[in-house]
Structures are given as structure tokens and as C-alpha cells.
Amino acid sequence: MKIIIIEDELLVAEDLAANLKQIQPDIEIVRIIGSIKEAVAYFTVNPQPDLIFSDIQLGDGLSFEIAKHIAIQVPVIFCTAFDEYALDAFKANGIEYILKPFSTQALSGALDKFRNMQKVMAGNIALQYEAALATIAAINQNNSATIMVRYRDRLLPFALNKIAFFCLDNELTYMHTHSGKAYVMPESLEDLENKVGGIFFRMNRQFLVNRNAIEDAVDYFPRKLRINLTLPFEKEIIVSREKKNKLLAWLAQ
Structure with missing residues (x-):
């Protein structure tokens, strides 16, 4: 051997x-x-x-x-x-x-x-x-882990469990909190994905979502998933069929 x-x-x-x-x-x-x-x-x-x-x-x-x-x-x-x-x-x-x-x-x-x-x-x-x-x-990663966000002339610490998701919109990265606030981030989604670890999942090119912000996942034609969040959000978050099984395995952990 x-x-x-x-x-x-x-x-x-x-x-x-x-x-x-x-x-x-x-x-x-x-x-x-x-x-x-x-x-x-x-x-x-x-x-x-x-x-x-x-x-x-x-x-x-x-x-x-x-x-x-x-x-x-x-x-x-x-x-x-x-x-x-x-x-x-x-x-x-x-x-x-x-x-x-x-x-x-x-x-x-x-x-x-x-x-x-x-x-x-x-x-x-x-x-x-x-x-x-x-x-x-x-x-x-635990709930005491934080991300620092610059807002005007201040640096604000946000615990990871307070962050619902990150998204890319018009070439800008935004952080959305569970309370409904949004902040522009200087990092790319790739950089943020490396920072936040396994409690977030990269749904697609635009969305990086916290496990605790997911209400449910429903079938979406053809063989895709649509993610529903626990907070109001107008845009659809769609997971491709290639990522579907990986997402389901992550949710099941």
C-alpha cells in the first residue's frame, strides 16, 4: 500500500x-x-x-x-x-x-x-x-467575528450574524443587514467570501448569503432553486442547477 x-x-x-x-x-x-x-x-x-x-x-x-x-x-x-x-x-x-x-x-x-x-x-x-x-x-467563524464597514467618517463593526447577505449591483458591492440597512463595501464578493467562511454561501455571481437569512429554497424551472429570504428583498436569488446539490448539502449540515 x-x-x-x-x-x-x-x-x-x-x-x-x-x-x-x-x-x-x-x-x-x-x-x-x-x-x-x-x-x-x-x-x-x-x-x-x-x-x-x-x-x-x-x-x-x-x-x-x-x-x-x-x-x-x-x-x-x-x-x-x-x-x-x-x-x-x-x-x-x-x-x-x-x-x-x-x-x-x-x-x-x-x-x-x-x-x-x-x-x-x-x-x-x-x-x-x-x-x-x-x-x-x-x-x-462565530458570532463574535466582525466585518468593519466605513460609513461616512466612521468605521462600524458588524457581527457576521447581523449580516443577511452581500450582493453585487451595478458593479458595486453592498452589504445588507437583517435590519434592512445597506452599505457599500470596498471589497469584491470573492474577497468577502474568503473572509466570512462557511456560514455564507455564494449563490451566484451576484449574491453571497448568510445561512440565517434563508427562509427556504423552492424549485425554479428548469432544475434550479429560488432562495427566499427572511427579510424583504425585491430581486430574485436564483441558484443554478450546477450549484443546486452543493447548496442543498450545505443547508443540510
């Missing part, structure tokens, strides 16, 4: 490699990768292994972001220091996790699960990555 380890702490990676070899001597550690950038560069020109062991938090971001650049086709077992709440959320997505510091028993159990679920785990790994990334972002 060929394995790649993605871990930015070399001693931890080497310890993991030694433990895996002890459990199963025929395991081949193909490479130890230390960053998202290195992983993307490696997988761009090299074949993927049978299995990946990956830390979640790397020096240059969350390892889930690798799947934004490379189509990961093999199962991934994550080594994480996140608490049980996070693990429960992740396991709902069907990926295996082991807590740091990991034990031989935990590693052995993870390998057993890989062998038993190999085909299932590999079948929808890209969707699992996206869902896990959204979960982590949502955990890292």
Missing part, C-alpha cells in the same frame, strides 16, 4: 510514518508533504497513492483547500487536534479522522476502516472535501 503524508511538522510526520510501518510493514511511504502549495505542485505531475494521511491545519491554510486545485481521487484519513464536536460534524461526511496525539490502536483502526470502505470512501471524495472545508470554516 502506497501512502503519502501531508504534515507540516516533520517530526510528527516521521513518527506517523514509523507507526504505520510498524502496523503494516509492507506500507510504502511515498512522500512527506509539508504544505498546500507543495501538495498541489506534487499531485499536478505525480500519480496519487492508495491512501493519504493529512493534517488539517497546515502552515499555509487548511488541507481541504488542496481539493480546490487538484481532483483528489483517493481516500484521506485526517490527523487532527480538533475537538469532538468538530469530529462529529466531519464524520457525517463519511471521512475517517484520528485525534492527535495518535495511538497505534487508532491508526490500526483507521487502516482497517480504509480497507473495508475503500471504494465507498473514494467515490465522492471531492464532495467530502468541500463539505469538510465548509464545516471547519463554520467552526472557526
